[in-house]
Amino acid sequence: MPRYNTLCEEDIRTLMLLKDDSFHKALYESYCSPVYGQFSVFCRDRAKAYELTGKVFEIARTEMENGMPIKRRLLIWLMNIARKVSREYLLDYSVKKSENNRCIKRLVLTEGFSPGEAARILDISNHEAVIRLRQKLKE
Known part of the structure; x- marks a missing residue:
């Protein structure tokens, strides 16, 4: 993992605009440390943080x-x-693995997911998610 930015942002943007294949390597070398730091805060497994x-x-x-x-x-x-990937990882880690958290009302109202996201978590259609949410709110 590099310790400092090897190329400045303008150089990387130039490589991107030129459709140069080395832009991905330059982007990784320049910004790997801060992105890894984002994951190392909550992910104790270093291999998973690198993944x-x-x-x-x-x-x-x-x-x-x-x-x-x-x-x-x-x-x-x-x-x-990285924030989106973190959210997906934490969702898989905490919500999908636990059967008692698979309530759409809890996902939408407590966890802050949209009904569409909750539908994807529960592996149901958006229409069915909205119907279930309405039923739970009526109770």
């Missing part, structure tokens, strides 16, 4: 290959991706 860090950079590569524009600084963009 999640790699997942962030794979998502970033996919977004760049699909032509998604980056309007912010690269670090902020990567931290937003």
Whole structure:
């Protein structure tokens, strides 16, 4: 893991615009430490933290290959991706593994998920999730 930024943000953006294959390596070398730090806060397993860090950079590569524009600084963009990956990981770790937390009312009202996200967690359709939520709220 690099200890400092090897290329400045403008150089990495130039590589991205030129569709150069080395942009992914430069992006990883420059921003691996802060992204890993995001995961090391809550993930005690170092191997899992490295795996999640790699997942962030794979998502970033996919977004760049699909032509998604980056309007912010690269670090902020990567931290937003890391936040989404963190949320998915914590969700899998805490909610999906526990049967007593699989109540849509709890997911939406307490955990703060949208009905669509809760539907994906519970592996049901959005329509069914809304119906279940209405029934639980009436009770």
